[in-house]
Amino acid sequence: DTGVSQDPRHKITKRGQNVTFRCDPISEHNRLYWYRQTLGQGPEFLTYFQNEAQLEKSRLLSDRFSAERPKGSFSTLEIQRTEQGDSAMYLCASSIILPVEAFFGQGTRLTVV
């Protein structure tokens, strides 16, 4: 499978715990994005990497959120001290410069109880 891969698909965690999600982009894609989607809403941008550099972060990305992309390959998104409001689908997407389309993974659904 050469698409964007996300792991895990589902995560249930207790409030206050830390969680980490992984995204493996399409191999030749140098751009990687994280979005958050709550039920019935469109995805909201969180952060963007070009290669290993994190070039843009949304105000939605509070201090409890951190993302990395070591060596410009896979990326991780960590949420510390999870809150119930963090419950959402976390989507990863990747692209190259041209064409501009972003390809999405299947997402990680986080439930904080």
Place this chain on the structure above:
Amino acid sequence: AQTVTQSQPEMSVQEAETVTLSCTYDTSESDYYLFWYKQPPSRQMILVIRQEAYKQQNATENRFSVNFQKAAKSFSLKISDSQLGDAAMYFCAYRRTGTSGSRLTFGEGTQLTVNP
């Protein structure tokens, strides 16, 4: 800041009929990209069609076409000969051009139901 608005939370269409989904956006940029993405119940977002703002010709992909009205900042999606597999949430999205500003700004989505 750019915003994207989809005013139809839900739409339905009979199989083999045509349906149009609406999208409006707000931007001060003159060059940008617009997209329609489809998100079936499996949740993976799939690109349906793309439009470059500098192109006057409306994009077409098989049964999917757009009506791009730049002055009105309107970008509607027409699905012809609707099929059961077209049932999904459809999102309109905007992206600036250039190597920076790569983020997509999405609308709220339109849930499309296809009736047999």
